[in-house]
Amino acid sequence: MPLGPDPVRGHGAGYGGRSIALNGNLLGMSSMMMWAAGFPAAEVLLQTWPPLTLITARFAVAVSLMIAIWLWMDGHRQVLGANWTRACWVGGIGFGAGTYLMLLAQSLTDPVTVALIASCAPLVGAVLELFAKTRRMSWRFALGVAASITGGVVATSALEPSQIGVGAACVVIATVLFTWAGMATARDFPNLSTIGRGTITLAGGLIAMSVICLTGFAVGHDLMPLGPVDTSQIGMLLIYACLALGLSQVLFVASISKLGVTVASFHINTAPFYVMIIMVVLGAGWNWLQALGAGIVALGVVLAQGGQRPA
Template identity: 25%
Template sequence: MEIRALLMGLAFAFMWSSAFASARIIVLAAPPLMSLSLRFLISGLIGIAIARALGQNWNLTRAQWRAILVFGLSQNALYLGLNFVAIQTVEASLAAIIASSMPLLVAFAGWAFAGERLRPLAIFGLAAGFGGVAIIMGARMGSGVDLYGVALCVAGAIALTVATLSVRGASAGGGNLLMIVGLQMLVGSAILAGPALAFETFTVTWSWQLAAAFSYTVLVPGLAATWVWFLLVGRIGAVRAATFHFLNPFFGVAVAAVLLGESLGIYDVIGVAIIMAGILAVQRSRVVAKLG
């Protein structure tokens, strides 16, 4: 793999994983859905403005528009909406670990619903990955984890799986990528605005930490990470790009530990290592299958 693609993959994995820690700061001080809807609105408008300045337009194919709607609903409104609500009571590290199981869910969904054959390496990876999640969940439940928050995280991971399956359509053709990023964020903002206004009260505890976390979330995980992901998929393909997801459990818990001071037990460390090995095995199996 070329060095540029490697650096893009590492940057995406770190930016994607860091979102859980910054989101935790936000939701402890402001309404989660209102904050997320505003984040998408700002990120989307910035993305579209930059795209227009670069000469991009919204003359997209029907498949791209359909994928934008699916991606905006599945990733932005459902996956991130559910996670923003969940991390009010669930630690950022646990939310990151659950979300990181997405490559495992994609492989399982391909086998269960699309008739894809799994190589022995992929079967091992699935067993190891889900086993690692089980180890962490068993340890966390013993310390009183909020099961409702965990259920929301799991539902979000399933929604992210659907979003991932739509990425190829959204990035088809290799053009107007930043415009696509901006448009799918506006979709998420519009969908979340209704439940935010209906169920939340605008009560905010203002601080510089909130301002910094919100600004970072808008610009880095919100805009830059999504753009880099689409560029990476366009450069090396969705299968190879997805390999970098094996780093998400490590980056997720590391950033949460450093930034938020979340404690990590021995079972967390063991579980994260097993999950990373499982995800890497699954993705390597998919790469080999595609090349073969």
């Protein structure tokens, strides 16, 4: 099942096509809201948890819950008959290594910085779709990509120069891996339900991170949290794993299936705004540049979906 360049093609420009596009955008927005909730939670956990231990625990909690739901919804035959070899490849590289790099970047910078620099995702998605010949460029789509990236640049202008460095490079690499894995998840498992597609590649990420974690332990890395794991930290871990990874992943895969990876990735550029909202609730200050950046991204979403052309 190739990932279509125009998620609503075949439905025309009528109500059906608009309804699918609307649903896809709502799924993308919801996914980013869930994803954004993980940044403040990770900020708390990183104070005592080693990044490698935290990311492995995150995958373990999320995948355990998701596999239980997948088994309940689709049955064991669907789960056992899935293409686990491909899932390990896509999930291990794209989500395993990508998530670790994202968390490493946050440990070197801060949650808003990480969310802001991920604004290159729409450009990465566009390059991947053009390379795969699943999207043709139109002037409206090009303007949409440009607006989305501009929104990220506007928001990023509030950052201190010292925050741009190794941490930023980790975010860029992670974004490329995430975008590729998201496209592959929506494309390479056509016989699976949305919950199945979202779960199987995260399970691949868990396998990869478990191997890396065990290797780190074998060579002498200290992987134990620095303090006791109390109920507050368990709560933060549940948010970081179940909401910001598990639920966010399922919603994002569903959005990609309806919009394509490029347009779905536009919503990643609104994540800094959602992170800022959460941080404001927790006592931080309001940032008008980030709010303006989110508005420009929203304009890009509208522009890009106004003139899509099938490949």
